[in-house]
Amino acid sequence: MDEMGEMAGALPERLAADLDQGFAELVQAQATGIRTYLLRLTGATAEAEDLTQDTFLRAYVALQNYSPARRRALRPRAWLMSIATNVWRNDIRNKSRRPVSAGRVEGAGDIWPDDRPGPDERALTSADRKVLVDALVQLPERYRVAIVLRHVAGMSYAEIAEVQDCPVGTVKAQVSRGLTGLRALLIPQEQSSKEVTM
């Protein structure tokens, strides 16, 4: 899943030596990861692809103004993730779209049933997958970002703190709250689907 792999050290070096060639390599290595991140934030492929293009356009413009030393010090994946996050947030603002109100999510903690299915019963079918994807895009922005970076992109809390530019403790709290919110969004659906099948 971590595409940087063995090239993690070499790519910033090549970005410093030749921006254009290094950037082509950066796109090849990171385009899929950034697209998947934005896909999970937006829930739509066309939107995710537009935003990925914007992300790399911004990255390219930014790199042109960076000194070679600064390019060499870059951590490409975290850096691109933070640009992608900003691009997405700006996009939401521009469209004046609003996420589902946080009130509903926070209040939803009271309705956990005691007869939840065990982990073994939760293999992810395509129907489950859709439910999860739909629930994800209903989470409030900052929780959604934290959850996707942690559990979909598989980044460490320290890396996410770098992306979000906030303390590690804040990230942990966001992930934890995000999971609680996600659970609240998922469980009513599981119950209603059970009622239908029975």
Place this chain on the structure above:
Amino acid sequence: MNKEHGGDAAEWHDAAMADSLSELADPAPSEQAPADFALSILRRAGVPPRAYDVYALLDAPGGGLYVASDGTMLTCAALGIVTPGPEDFEAYYRARTGRTAVRTTIAPTGVRTALRTGRAKQLSLDLSPLSASEQAALAVVRTIPRGQMRPVSWIAREATLPDRAAVVAAVLRNPLQLIIPCHRVAYDNGRPCDTAYGPAVSDELRAAEGIEADHLDSLARQHTLYLGSDTTRIYCHPTCAHARRITTLHQVPFRSAHSARQAGYRPCKSCRPAAA
């Protein structure tokens, strides 16, 4: 239910949810990116095209063919059997050239026709990373016609190289598989020189051009290196187009050019079995 139990339950539920979320890291089949997504990003960002090369995956025997181009010349080609997926080819390309090749859906000009007809002589190829002797050997390999085989010593002679080892080394380093037809190279005993991509694939490539493995095998077992016609008194490589027109009744097998000459035969002017 006591509080502690509730806490445990919440914990495993979080773990199960984390597992499910991690499955979203791979896009579902319906969510896959277009093949040329990286290219569209580079174009949108306005990166100059000389900073990267492009490649396409084309239909070909041997698991398809990845063909890369720098915009004017073909720089690399690899069979699907050698680089099974796009990521494999991209890594292979970077290792060989030090450059990035991004995928496009448009094949480089002329390549599709060349693959269909087996005639790739018109394509311009970038062989500059190779040594002069490798370039000379591969330039001769390119002239071997579709459906025909030539021995290593013939290539060495045509390329004016001192030894056959240089030819075998060049075949092994072929940067443009299938475009430079290394599957048409044989050892001097008539057996195929399948060092580049293995006998199974090479047999498949030859069969696609009408060269049957059984036929080559029976020629090699009888040590028939040349075929003459007793009506024209000309001898050829056995897979030369002229040799294949000789009817069975008039075929005269030879084990060496020397014995053919002794019998009063002259070498064919198309396949040049000996320096004319």
